Amino acid sequence: MQSRTPATPRTGRPRSAAADAAILAATREALVELGWSKLTLGDVATRAGVAKTTLYRRWSGKNELVVDAVAELFDELELPDRGSLAADIEGVVLQFAAILARPEAKSGLMAVVAESTRDDALRERIRASIVDPQKDLVLDGRARAQARGELPPETDPEEASRTVDLIFDVVAGAVVHRTLVSAEPADEEWVRSFTKVLLLGLTSAGSSNLSGI
Amino acid sequence: MQSRTPATPRTGRPRSAAADAAILAATREALVELGWSKLTLGDVATRAGVAKTTLYRRWSGKNELVVDAVAELFDELELPDRGSLAADIEGVVLQFAAILARPEAKSGLMAVVAESTRDDALRERIRASIVDPQKDLVLDGRARAQARGELPPETDPEEASRTVDLIFDVVAGAVVHRTLVSAEPADEEWVRSFTKVLLLGLTSAGSSNLSGI
DNA sequence: GCATTACGCTACGACTCGTAGCGAAAGCTC
DNA sequence: GAGCTTTCGCTACGAGTCGTAGCGTAATGC
Known part of the structure; x- marks a missing residue:
């Protein structure tokens, strides 16, 4: 899943799955204690109890390693059924905000996004392991709202x-900006205000010919 | 304005203002060619035609230097009077998107924001030189819309x-996410859709007891 | 047992960092 | 002008990180 292509060799000593988990956990620990800029791969290897060369055999560099370490944080994101579109949105946004509030996510995620502006492969890695799973939640939420009748079924795909x-x-974008740039907590009050504006904007736009814009 | 406190000494050789401009321009040039991670202060000094020690006398490190270099990019932001709130928003968002599309803004801004999660002084520097001027545009736009009667005057400050x-x-947040994470252009079509959703959300929320949320 | 791959360890050259020390230059005040 | 003060360019330096090579050992499949 992560790392680079080991080509699944049929022979020889297999790679330790425990080492992978230890390295990613050590990466998050180092992100908390040191932040992105002071994190070194040598230090991560020491924390994980593996040799530096082992780390380099699995990840090509700091960027890829941190993407994989941060991606695991977002695995816990899910879309609980709270009965209404507004409640569903508020629930998932609060989960997202809680993850982003963690120091290992803050310092790591923005740094790799910054690096991805000059590295297409890195951006693709971020997209596949972090962004797309999040977008799937939006799709699920829309489908659920359509099933409830809160949103009309789409006509033009x-x-x-x-x-x-x-x-x-x-x-x-709003949650990230609130958390990292404004440095204010995306708490329940903020999320309620945000969800209200978003939903009213979408439903009003939908009922006033959104496709005509 | 930038640099750290030279304490405004009354005597001695004054610092070269031309050197400041050359250093900031060289920093942006290096951001375009090398990106954040490969940018070194030694290289910037060489590009600017100054000694490395001169650069260190004015900026305490890479973070502060890049903040000042990127902040100048946003100086050109202004709020043109296009006659309506929607048109004003679209205009300023398009300007913002155009600046963010430049490679020196992309690679530099997100990197220093990432660093600011572990450096309060750096976050304050970003806030004062980049974020607050942007927020002032929002305040101006609201005041103008209130004067036009498009928005009600606020009651609770x-x-x-x-x-x-x-x-x-x-x-x-939306523009940044669109530009850097989704890596899609925030062009006129996108800005129109976004403005429509935002405005409908705000006006609907305002007319349906926004203060009660 | 044998081939193959992963692992831990050590060592290495290359590079960047941030600072210190020096003499020279450029201002201001008198 | 003389003298003081601060900046400037330059060189050099120890410290730290990078990414890799080389070696012997460990763990699998056949």
């Missing part, structure tokens, strides 16, 4: 795709 | 402050 992308950028 | 903060996080 391309238009629906654009709308999902817009929603995703608005939701994730 | 604390509630109004929270609303401005929310708008700012939504706008800036």
